[in-house]
Amino acid sequence: MEALTLLLQRRSCAALGDPAPEGEALETILRAALRAPDFLRLRPYRFLLARGDGRRRLGALMAAAAEQSGRGADIVARAAGMPLRAPLVVVAVARHRPHHIVGRLEQQLTAGCAVMAMQMAAQAQGFGGIWRSGWPMFDRGLHQALGLDNDDQIVGFLYLGTPTALPAPPAAADPAAFITEL
Numbered sequence: 001m002e003a004l005t006l007l008l009q010r011r012s013c014a015a016l017g018d019p020a021p022e023g024e025a026l027e028t029i030l031r032a033a034l035r036a037p038d039f040l041r042l043r044p045y046r047f048l049l050a051r052g053d054g055r056r057r058l059g060a061l062m063a064a065a066a067e068q069s070g071r072g073a074d075i076v077a078r079a080a081g082m083p084l085r086a087p088l089v090v091v092a093v094a095r096h097r098p099h100h101i102v103g104r105l106e107q108q109l110t111a112g113c114a115v116m117a118m119q120m121a122a123q124a125q126g127f128g129g130i131w132r133s134g135w136p137m138f139d140r141g142l143h144q145a146l147g148l149d150n151d152d153q154i155v156g157f158l159y160l161g162t163p164t165a166l167p168a169p170p171a172a173a174d175p176a177a178f179i180t181e182l
């Protein structure tokens, strides 16, 4: 797919089924993540892959975390099934590397760019995906259950698979509305 077409026509897709990207396709997606802009190449990220039964394990951890942090019964009930909405869920983690020049925000932005790079690499290969957050992104109990450090921050759950329904084309937007000339 031509680069500008991908940039301008990219769409998120929430309706995802098998197959998930795997093998070389998944490797390409992960390589794209590692090409995210990265000040002083600190590589301030980590990616947890949940596929197959791994999605069930992630869902069980989410349900336990929801219960532990006192969320409502409906949220607890829904949590276990959340990772089952796609055949592959990439938990993208900003792994903070204390540094006197590169701050936390810059490092988290790198991890966020990696999420978008993965989504684009997936779409370029005919897959679809959606970047999700919600309460699990901020739940420290879930971070702990996933073995993350206190300083780590989940920056997204990237759901990937094969689109089962095509999203509508992107709405036209006028850049002028968001521009201020200095």
Ligand SMILES: Cc1cc2nc3c(=O)[nH]c(=O)nc-3n(C[C@H](O)[C@H](O)[C@H](O)COP(=O)(O)O)c2cc1C
Pocket (backbone or CB within 6 Å): 010, 011, 012, 013, 130, 131, 132, 133, 134, 155, 156
């Ligand atoms: C950091 C971040 C978190 C997001 N979290 C969610 C989410 O939890 N649920 C959701 O439906 N969309 C979420 N979105 C938005 C979707 O990923 C997507 O961008 C949106 O549905 C618009 O679709 P489009 O990307 O095709 O324009 C999030 C986006 C970002 C950047």
